[in-house]
Amino acid sequence: MKKIVVLTGAGISAESGLKTFRDSDGLWEGYDVQKVATPEAWQQNPQLVQDFYNMRRRDALAAKPNAAHYALAELEQQYNVTIITQNIDDLHERAGSTNVMHLHGVITRSQSSLNPALTYPIEGWELKMEAMCELGSQLRAHVVWFGEDVPMIIPAARECQQADLFILVGSSLAVYPAAGLVNYVHYNVPKYIIDPKIPDINRIKNLIKIADKASVGVPALVRQLLTGVPR
Ligand code: NAD
Numbered sequence: 001m002k003k004i005v006v007l008t009g010a011g012i013s014a015e016s017g018l019k020t021f022r023d024s025d026g027l028w029e030g031y032d033v034q035k036v037a038t039p040e041a042w043q044q045n046p047q048l049v050q051d052f053y054n055m056r057r058r059d060a061l062a063a064k065p066n067a068a069h070y071a072l073a074e075l076e077q078q079y080n081v082t083i084i085t086q087n088i089d090d091l092h093e094r095a096g097s098t099n100v101m102h103l104h105g106v107i108t109r110s111q112s113s114l115n116p117a118l119t120y121p122i123e124g125w126e127l128k129m130e131a132m133c134e135l136g137s138q139l140r141a142h143v144v145w146f147g148e149d150v151p152m153i154i155p156a157a158r159e160c161q162q163a164d165l166f167i168l169v170g171s172s173l174a175v176y177p178a179a180g181l182v183n184y185v186h187y188n189v190p191k192y193i194i195d196p197k198i199p200d201i202n203r204i205k206n207l208i209k210i211a212d213k214a215s216v217g218v219p220a221l222v223r224q225l226l227t228g229v230p231r
Contacts, residue, residue, distance in 0.1 A: 006167045012069065012091075016066045016089075021172075060090065085100060086103050088102070106143075112139065169217075192210060
């Protein structure tokens with residue numbers, strides 16, 4: 001079975017109603033990321049950070065997968081598919097994808113503020129300040145903040161090295177180390193990019209650019225890959 005590796009960013013969830021960063025002037029739902037998505041922000045104002053992720057969790061739980069998430073799940077009928085997502089929502093899993101790596105964590109889980117390896121499911125949308133891990137430390141959202149290590153980057157790079165086909169959907173490729181993953185894909189491997197604003201990676205060989213919204217471009221490409229009929 002051929003191996004397809006798909007790297008997704010905030011753009012794939014935009015049509016499910018979850019806003020991206022770069023389309024909103026570098027703000028995330030109106031917030032400066034330095035104030036809500038860094039270890040310093042957590043030190044200075046843990047309540048604000050907790051509230052911010054509670055709102056993101058509430059929105060993500062209310063959102064539904066769109067045609068792009070569902071189409072990627074269908075690819076598993078004929079391919080060995082790995083989805084590497086930068087998103088903290090769980091829309092790929094809810095659409096039926098079974099092999100999803102969350103580079104930046106997932107909003108439906110909490111983690112210990114002492115040991116990031118201790119993670120727990122969250123019931124509902126609210127993580128309360130009094131919620132503690134088994135070590136007695138404050139629970140925070142299981143997300144990777146700017147300035148923190150990205151433990152999944154090495155397994156993700158290994159997946160990219162093994163890809164027979166690579167698809168990038170809805171990412172500005174402005175956030176590292178995720179943006180560097182495309183460099184691990186063999187230069188002979190076809191690399192599809194689906195984004196209304198294609199990021200500038202012309203140095204990469206074998207690019208096929210599809211300047212469409214995810215809900216249009218992804219199902220069309222998946223149809224082509226499953227039936228062999230060109231888009
Ligand atoms: P980004 O905001 O930097 O870039 C979004 C990209 O999506 C842009 O290139 C834009 O042109 C494209 N886009 C917009 N609408 C689209 C559509 N309908 N179809 C396809 N593409 C579309 O996103 P990023 O590169 O993922 O980096 C942002 C970081 O912010 C990520 O690391 C992620 O953790 C976090 N984030 C996550 C979510 C989420 O979980 N849904 C939402 C916002 C931000």
